[in-house]
Amino acid sequence: MKIVSLSENKNIEKRVAITPEIAKKYISSGFEVFLPKDYGTHIGFNDEKYKSQGVNILENEKDIIEKCDLIVQLSLPTDSILSNLKENQNLVGVLNPYVNKDKLKNLSKNKVNAFSLELLPRITRAQSMDILSSQANLAGYKAVIESFAKFEKAIPMMMTAAGTVPAAKVLIVGAGVAGLQAIATAKRMGAIVFATDVRMASKEQVESLGGKFLTVEGAENLETEGGYAKETSEDFKRKQEELLSETLKKIDIVVCTALIPGKKAPVILKENMIGNMQSGSIIYDLAAVQGGNTALTKVDEIVEKKGIKIMGDSNILNKLPISASTLYAKNVFNFVTNLLDKESKKININLDDEIINKTLVR
Numbered sequence: 001m002k003i004v005s006l007s008e009n010k011n012i013e014k015r016v017a018i019t020p021e022i023a024k025k026y027i028s029s030g031f032e033v034f035l036p037k038d039y040g041t042h043i044g045f046n047d048e049k050y051k052s053q054g055v056n057i058l059e060n061e062k063d064i065i066e067k068c069d070l071i072v073q074l075s076l077p078t079d080s081i082l083s084n085l086k087e088n089q090n091l092v093g094v095l096n097p098y099v100n101k102d103k104l105k106n107l108s109k110n111k112v113n114a115f116s117l118e119l120l121p122r123i124t125r126a127q128s129m130d131i132l133s134s135q136a137n138l139a140g141y142k143a144v145i146e147s148f149a150k151f152e153k154a155i156p157m158m159m160t161a162a163g164t165v166p167a168a169k170v171l172i173v174g175a176g177v178a179g180l181q182a183i184a185t186a187k188r189m190g191a192i193v194f195a196t197d198v199r200m201a202s203k204e205q206v207e208s209l210g211g212k213f214l215t216v217e218g219a220e221n222l223e224t225e226g227g228y229a230k231e232t233s234e235d236f237k238r239k240q241e242e243l244l245s246e247t248l249k250k251i252d253i254v255v256c257t258a259l260i261p262g263k264k265a266p267v268i269l270k271e272n273m274i275g276n277m278q279s280g281s282i283i284y285d286l287a288a289v290q291g292g293n294t295a296l297t298k299v300d301e302i303v304e305k306k307g308i309k310i311m312g313d314s315n316i317l318n319k320l321p322i323s324a325s326t327l328y329a330k331n332v333f334n335f336v337t338n339l340l341d342k343e344s345k346k347i348n349i350n351l352d353d354e355i356i357n358k359t360l361v362r
Contacts, residue, residue, distance in 0.1 A: 001345065003336070004034045004068040006061060006077060012314070014321035015328055016040045017072040017093065022329040028347045029337065030233040032056065034064050043321045047236040063326035069347065072332050076100050087111040087279040090339075090347055092332060094131065097361050098262040104361040113349060115359040117335065118261070124353050129335040133177045139286055139316050140181030140257065144170075146316070147253045147284040148189065150302075150309055156190020167192050171251045172211070172291060173244075173268055174258035179288055182255045183211045194247065197258075198236070214242045214247060236301055241273065248276045254283045256293035271305075279307030288312025335359075 003026055005017045016039060018026070023033050034127050035053045036119050037047060058064050065071070073093035076082070082103060085091065088111060089347070095116035096105055107114045117131045127133070129143050146157055148168075157167040170186045172179045175197035183206060186193045193211040195202075203213040248254070248269075254277075258267055265287035274283070274296060285297040296303050296310045303310040317324040338355055341348035351357045 001031050001056075001070065001340075001347070002034060002068045003031045003070045003072065004064045005039065005062065005072050006034050006081060007039055008074050010042055013074050014043060014315075014318040015074050015325045016045065016327055017074055017325075017332055018046055019055050019325055019329045020049040020055075021326070021334050023050055023055045024331055026336075027054045029340070030189065031070075034058055034067055036061055036064060040325075043325065058061045059224040065183070070336065072336065074328070076103065080105075082107065086111045088279065089113070091209050092117065092335060095361065099311050108362045111185075113357075114361045115335070115346075116126060116360060116361050117331070117362045119361075120335075120356045121354050123354065129338070129355070130302075131328055131331045134331055135317060135324060136176065136178040136257075137181045138320050138324050139326070140178035140255070141185045143178070143255045143284045143286050143349055144182050145258070146190070146311070146313075146319075147255060147282045150311070151253055151282050152280060153252070155186075169194070169250055170249060170255065171195070171214075171244075171252045173254060173256045175199075175206050176212075176259075178257040178259060179255070180205055180209060183209045185356055186253075186255075187211065191253070195265065196240070196244070198240075208257070215242055222293045240268065241270065243274045244269065245276055248273055249278075250359050251277060252281050254281075256283065256285045256287055257289050259290060263290075265290040265293055267291070267293065271295045274305060274308055274310070277308050283308065283310040284318065285310065285312035316335050 026033050035050055035057055036056055036057055051057060070090045075093060076095045090113045092115045095114060097106060104114050120126045121131055153168060154165045155168045158165040169190045170191040170193045172182045172195040175195050182195050183195055185209045194214055195206045195211045196214040205344045206213045216266050258268055283294060284290045284292055286292045288297050288299045292312060294303055294310055297312050299312060299314045339347050349356060
């Protein structure tokens with residue numbers, strides 16, 4: 001079995017799907033690994049590191065594709081690469097099936113097996129493969145660090161002979177994986193942390209991390225079977241707006257993390273609500289690339305409104321590419337291992353396996 005990974009567009013994506021450590025694991029599992037020249041050089045994984053683990057480095061991308069049984073990527077490859085894929089080849093990655101629906105249908109029609117890792121079921125057996133959790137965890141951490149770096153006051157309370165510096169007050173909007181890590185990071189750095197979420201089940205998790213949970217009436221009914229947030233009603237949005245408008249008057253930093261799978265991010269912070277914040281406050285919007293949780297968010301820009309800074313990156317994980325690649329590569333390795341038939345060491349598309357069935361795009 002031959003496994004490959006092709007270079008991503010490094011202006012958009014600095015993470016890699018195969019690290020030297022994981023290449024060694026693939027080879028120990030019976031794979032031959034092929035990578036293009038300078039595949040990981042930009043994050044310190046030079047070709048020699050890969051070669052020392054037994055990886056074959058090739059210069060011609062077309063040769064790499066022709067050799068492979070399985071391609072592992074971060075995002076969906078370019079159209080020119082997709083057009084070169086052959087029947088019974090397999091593609092694994094974050095394929096964004098909601099946006100790339102037609103391209104993925106075309107792959108299925110050509111009998112290329114495409115597995116999109118965002119579709120993993122939230123079951124115990126899939127936890128080690130859960131790329132959404134591993135990457136969101138890092139994103140929540142980094143969003144807090146980026147916000148604090150722009151905030152021009154101290155974060156923890158400091159008592160000095162010259163007087164007391166009050167602790168910064170932080171609000172986390174959305175208490176999923178990214179939000180919970182944001183709470184934990186902000187608390188560790190000495191902030192007073194508040195959080196809100198449409199799912200009442202997250203209240204206990206927020207409070208276990210030392211955050212104060214802001215309850216919106218009716219929140220208990222807004223969680224899907226898979227543990228994701230549902231889209232809210234107009235009545236709920238009105239109640240949430242009233243609560244947040246009042247809360248924002250005393251908040252220094254907001255980190256927004258609210259997303260609905262396959263849909264535009266909900267606009268939670270309206271322009272008039274942001275106007276309630278004090279000059280010098282910071283908003284970091286992790287939902288920027290899906291439209292943003294604020295009415296003012298612009299991707300990869302810092303918008304300033306009455307002294308309040310609103311920011312959000314198209315890919316915040318490009319600022320942590322080594323850590324993010326290490327976790328992503330392990331997630332993908334665990335997924336690929338589950339695809340293999342233990343006896344033949346060949347890929348087995350077993351649709352009775354919930355993990356395979358849910359992630360196979362068809």
